[in-house]
Amino acid sequence: MKYSKSKSILSMLIIILMMAAMTSCGKASSADTQSSSAPMDATLNLAYQYGLSYAPAVIAQQQQYIEQIYHEKTGGTLTINWSQMSSGADINTAIASGELDGGFMGAAPAITGVTKGLGYKIFTNLSGQEHGLMTNDSSITSIGDLIGSDKQIALVNTGSIQHILLAKALYDNGYDAHALDSNIVAMKHPDGKTALESGAVSCHLTSSPYIFVEKTNPDLHELTEVSDSYTAANTFIVGIASEELVNTNPEVYSALCEGIQQGMDLINSDVRTAAGITAELDGNDPEVEEEYLQKGVYTAETSRLFELATFMYENGFLDNDPLSYENLVFPNVSGN
Incomplete structure (x- = not known):
């Protein structure tokens, strides 16, 4: 009888320990769930x-x-x-x-x-x-006047949207799309505007708001082929x-x-x-x-x-x- 009683007590202890372990695992699982659903920064x-x-x-x-x-x-x-x-x-x-x-x-x-x-x-x-090609040179009246010249055109960079729109305007008017690649000088918009107004460059291809400011300057005029080729729409x-x-x-x-x-x-x-x-x-x-x-x-x-x-x-x-x-x-x- 003593052995049977001891065996019963041992069995009960094992069951209690297993239940405690299961409860502990359940708490860990809940914590993991809460952690996985926490806001992600x-x-x-x-x-x-x-x-x-x-x-x-x-x-x-x-x-x-x-x-x-x-x-x-x-x-x-x-x-x-x-x-x-x-x-x-x-x-x-x-x-x-x-x-x-x-x-x-x-x-x-x-x-x-x-x-x-x-x-x-x-x-x-x-x-x-709105974008456009502006110039400070009264002798330049069209984009064709720039071809073969040493007149510098300020725009953001070679390969920029401004460069490609210049190329497209050339192409649409019957010229080689690369005809003015060697005339390009890379400048960000504010610097290009300053360079155009000071005479450091002959042309500036730019967009809003710089194009609007440049259009109010009586010493500058637009070569419209670029804006005609690709509109603001x-x-x-x-x-x-x-x-x-x-x-x-x-x-x-x-x-x-x-x-x-x-x-x-x-x-x-x-x-x-x-x-x-x-x-x-x-x-x-x-x-x-x-x-x-x-x-x-x-x-x-x-x-x-x-x-x-x-x-x-x-x-x-x-x-x-x-x-x-x-x-x-x-x-x-x-x-x-």
Whole structure:
């Protein structure tokens, strides 16, 4: 009987220990579940450039639209590191090195980056803008007058959207698309404006708001072939995002898309408020800023993007054929 009683006590102790272990495991499992459902914080590195072409991105930055949307969707905190760079080529370099997750640039360098396989695609159209080729030389009356001359043309960079629009204007007017490549001198928009006004260069190909300011200068006049060839209704600036971002953090990508759309929506629905935000940053009078913004086209839908890519490939600005519109953009993007 003593042995049986001892055996019963031992069995009860084993059962109690097993139940305690099961309870402990259950608590650990619950803690793990809570941990896995905890809000996820994230970081996003973006870059943009100069001018009102980037207004939706600037507004989204200043109003923290992207961060707010991410928090609403996930409960987490999104930290965005914004950089202002001089050219799309600089942004391409930074993306290739892993420093950036995305950014905003002219359609031409974006097409170049996609077709080179830099690991990103276009996630939105950002804007169509007034742009033009201005000169301080009264003897120059058309783009053809520049061919074979030593007149310097300031624009953002070789391969920039301004360079490609210059090439397209040449082509559309019966000239070789590369006829003025050797005349180009790389300058960011503010520096190009200063160089044109001082006489350091003969021409400046620029966009909003610099083009509007230059047009008010009586010592300058426009060579209209560039603005006639590709109008403000067409894709000028786009947003790009890395495929890694889209594949590994769809919540951040979704917030990015929606936040930029909110920036566009504010311009389109309440341009006065939008102008108040951007004017503080570029030093323009708010009323003047409002007028400038109204001359732009702010929509997520692309226009003539693939046509521009085809022109670039057929005229030797791209090494690889883009093949299709779908190869350039993520599935959420509409347009042509």
